[in-house]
Amino acid sequence: MSKAATKPEFALMAEFRSSRELLHAIEQSQAAGYTQLEAYTPYPIEEVWEALGQHKSKLPLIVLIGGIVGAFTGYLLQYWVSVINYPVNVGGRPLHSWVSFIPVTFETTILFAAGAAVLGMFALNRLPMPYHPVFNVPRFALASRDRYFLAIGSWDPKYDRRATEEFLLGLDPFEVNEVAS
Amino acid sequence: MSEPTASTHERSFPPPADLDGLQSKAWIAAGIGIAASLAGWFLDPTQFYRSYLVSWIFWLSVAAGCLAILMLHHLSRGAWGLMIRRVLEAAARTLPFLAILFIPIVLGLEETYVWARPEAAADELIQHKAVYLNRTAFVFRTVVYLGVWSFFAYGLSRLSLRQDRTGDATLFRRMQVISAPGLGIYCLLTTFAAVDWLMSLDPHWYSSLFGVYFLGGQGIAALAFVILVALYLAQREPMAGAFNAGHFHDYGKLLLAFVMLWTYFAISQLLIIWSADLPEEITWYLERAHGGWKWVSILLVLFHFLLPFLLLLSSDLKRNAKALGKVALLLLAMRWFDVFWLAAPSFEHGHLSFHWLDLATLVGLGGIWLALFLGQLKTRSLVPVNDPYLVEALDNE
């Protein structure tokens, strides 16, 4: 606890009752020059991440690469096994039975792409992360119910403990909390 | 993009004036094509009938496919279909005319269909099928197919028009009630139509997937055509303000879905027949895997599946009407190749040959069909103005 006193706080977090209020607050904060903003909502709201300047996710590219790698893995595995490493006459079929190799190639494509989607999503979201300072705010539990939170990071160049709190309180939040780091 | 709710109902969507010009051009193309085809008929009647069959099936796929998409739209009640409903209806209403254009095929039945020739009497297998594959039954069935399709096309069109006039909100429900059995009947009849018109060209061969494959192709043909018409209309008032990227995104997604579906059917059929290697089934594929036909097969793999598939994965492309239009054009062209690939190897066993009559009949029939289509399109408002979903449809992102 003594450490907490010396350590600067992580962020200031304002709690709002509706997504409209949250969006309004984001606009106001950006207008006021704050850049290190993060919003927490109980369900996905496209306008919120759009407002925070996140337009394109890198994920589709990751998935595409995953799919291509999967397709090649699947096909080459079958080719190598059936033609190079273990060539046998099976029912008079050619060693390189490309028609028969389609289903497995398809499945590995999907498997790798789906794996890339899930792992990519967790990686981009920096998860798993069991501890995060925002959990220190007791009311943050409501972020998974029906409350909307806006946090301004303490590393924001325009951040000032007192002025920022004043600013946030001016946005008509339910309340403003300090996020201990 | 969205319009205020109140005003949409008052907006009107009359067909743009330059549809008349386009229609005249279509008639001119039809005239040239028909003249050339007639010349071809004098020079080489056999080739004429064969080319004509391919061209007719191609244009029929577009028209009949539009009927199917129309019913799908009514069934799903999706907003996506409202913007193109009038295009679909107009295309579907050309079906009775296509029935008239079927007459030359009946006249040249012996030139195109082996089973219609006298020597078929010596073939045990064809004799087995003679109850089904004979001139009378064939013509009768085709009349039934086109009659039933036309019935649904006109029935739905009439209700849709009445909805424009009265604004009766229960009409969309009625169109849905018609479409549910309609789509089922459509699929069943199309399956048999595919057997009659295409599969029976090689009367020894059979595949139970064939009808479904043909249906998938029709979906592509119709959607590609609709996208092109939508692109044309979107560049002109009054639709310029109504179409947005969201609409094309939806059509692109549907097109992608149908491309995948078609590919799925094509691969399934090939895989099953390839793996079992039954002599009675493989001859059909062997004809298409050797000689020049091999290249047509490869063409289909690359440009009917691979390239459009990869392009349509991109949502940017789907939202870009012009780029989507190019893909649609490519797919429409590949639809012709697919019909050609299904039909022609069975005429001339072994070698690939294109004939100028293939093009002449395609242009001739296409000109007539497009002119008929545009004639139908002109008669109505381009959007069903009193549909309860219109606000949602216009608002589609």
Added chain:
Amino acid sequence: MTAPGKPPIVAPGHTPGSVTDQISSIVLTRMPRWWWAAFGASFALVMMLLYALTKLVFEGTGIWGLNIPVGWGFAIINFVWWIGIGHAGTLISAILLLLRQEWRTSINRFAEAMTLFAVACAGLFPLIHVGRPWLAYWLLPYPNTMDIWPQFRSPLVWDVFAVTTYATVSLLFWYVGLVPDLATLRDRARQRLAKITYGFLSMGWRGSATHWHNYETAYLLLAGLATPLVVSVHTVVSFDFAVGQLPGWHATIFPPYFVAGAIFAGFAMVITLAVPLRTLFDLKDFITIRHLQNMGKVMLATGLIVAYGYVIEIFMAWYSGNWFEEFMILNRIQGPYRMQWYALLLCNVLAPQLLWIKRVRSTPALLFVVAMFVNVGMWLERFVIVVTSLHRDFLPSSWGMYAGTRWDWAIFVGSIGLFLALLFLFIRFLPMISIFEMRTIVPKTQAREPDEVSP
């Protein structure tokens, strides 16, 4: 957004807060007494399954009714039946998401869980149906000193890839869908163990805008991948049959016809489970009549595709002029297993026609009855395909008959027990309705401004 004439997908009066509380409380409070009874009963069936499996491994496949020519019987029928049932879950989740059908929201979690458990049951059968189950891993490609590999031209190897991919992707899809809800439970749980468990499983989910953005993208992409996957899985299952030369198996229509049949069976199972559950857990607000109606329509549509398959199969058997094919159909209609075939027509073709009537679609009890018919009918369909085709094939001299033994039945019924037991555990420990997605749609379905309701 609600179009005219459609009943709502969430009963009026709900807010994000109320849906969160109501759904999470099912998990976080004690289970009703009937739960224990039901779980106990299904657990007893699992014990029977284990006993039968032990017997099977110790004595051999011979305890089943199999023979030559009928080399595949209950195990494969059950496998196809279960995996077909699984398909509805993915379909509801993935395809309806892509089609932006919001009514999926309240049933998708539950349907996905159903998928997983059905796939688990399905996955059991290929493993145990082989003569030497302890060597079933030989179907996997793994490097070994003998340099021996699976044979990639065999549909069974495709099956291994398809089913494992399907199981993996379904699990991932389900888990990804659960993460925000696990975070919700973490925030609501009182007990320390529950807090830690849900906290661990939710990986530190915070619901930040970045999280949601990547999450939504991932979820959509997974749906886009799961859709062709689910089609491919039953297609590969159909290849198990269609790739062979056997009349009644070798038909090109099989892939789409099997996929439709799978969806048909799957929706029947969703209805079978949803109708009682919505009453027992008082979820009528979330699984509304509209859901049941829509599922009824999907069942009708896929049922018609299945009927189309029957028609085409019969027509092509005649049109082909191939006597083996013609005989196969005649044998179905007139042969010793004709009663199964007629029952199948009754269950799969006639009974679903009731769904044309709106009254049937909107009466849960009637819908449940139709769904039960379809559950039975789809099992019979696989019986007809597997057994009726095999028992009289090319050489009349080797024709034979087949009947399941009590061990066949024990394992089949046991697998139903396993499925139910897993389902009851799921209901106990995880939210059976996606809470965060309900939060998403509640504002849209409510006329008033729900955000302004105080906590």
Added chain:
Amino acid sequence: MVEVTVDDRSLELPVWILPGHADGSMTIHLGYGRTRTGRVGSGSGFDAYRLRTSRAPWHVAGARIRKIAKHYELASTQLHSNIGLAPGPNEEPGFGVEGVEAERRHLVRVGTLEHFRQEPDFAQHMGHTPPEGLSMYPPWDFPGYAWGLSIDLGACTGCNACVVACQSENNIPIVGKEMVAMGREMHWIRIDRYFEGELEHPHVHHQPVMCMHCEQAPCEVVCPVGATVHSSEGLNDMVYNRCVGTRYCSNNCPYKVRRFNFFKYNDTETPVLELLRNPDVTVRTRGVMEKCTYCVQRINHARIEAEKEERQIRDGEIQTACQQVCPTEAIVFGDVNDPESKVSDAKAKPLAYDILAELGTRPRTSYLAKLRNPNSTLEES
């Protein structure tokens, strides 16, 4: 079941009504009169010696037959055997859907000498034989030996010696009546019997069927672990050690010649039984598929001998077990790559045909059609 009574002795036994058996008569096999015959035989069969007396061992008169209300399960390896068997005048028409199946499929091809003189290759036109080389795949070459087999249906008497020989040569387990009744007999070669003609006096045809060793074997394609693959000499090899027992191969085998070890049929624990077995043939365990190998152990034995002497294997040097015991020499085995071999000679005959050739499996086992030379006056009566 019926009760047969001779004087005061009676015997209850089941009857099986067969086509062609004279009305009002019944055939009872004496068998060996045993009641205890080990694991698989005890409790099966009937002791017909009870009807016999030592006073008149070969003839008794006054037997009476009476139908009794009991049922007895008979086990048979073949349940259907009609081809074109027309019902007699008082018979119920039709045998159900299975009626005349075998005839339509042209499995047994029979002609008269007269027919043969007019059209020597009539047998080849009875079914649909696809053109040679019609396939989606490039052809496989079989340089060196290419084993094949030919069976002359005209010579086969249906004596079953081949079945027994195969059984002892290849360590094939005896599975007992209960298993046979379930359709789980293990014979690698079987004799299919078909009745043709009228129910009262049909013709009987016998057709030995074993693995056809198809060049495009449907069984091999579907095996997920490659437990059944093709050898360079055209044998359809079965790798017992690799087999996991999916039974997919059997399902896809049009000839249904594959046999599955549903239980552990072979007794490998009793030491004395080891002496019973052919040491050159693997004893199969539970859960694996097995089938005719063309007596591959004999092929390899001959190969070793030939290599020792640095020569080719001579035609006739290898005899399969079934061939060896066939009293009518209906079975011929050899190298089909060698145009001089007896098997090539047999396959070149106009009577040669493949069964189920329309499936494109290209079997290495082929048949010679049966020729009959009926006396027209006798036949008419």
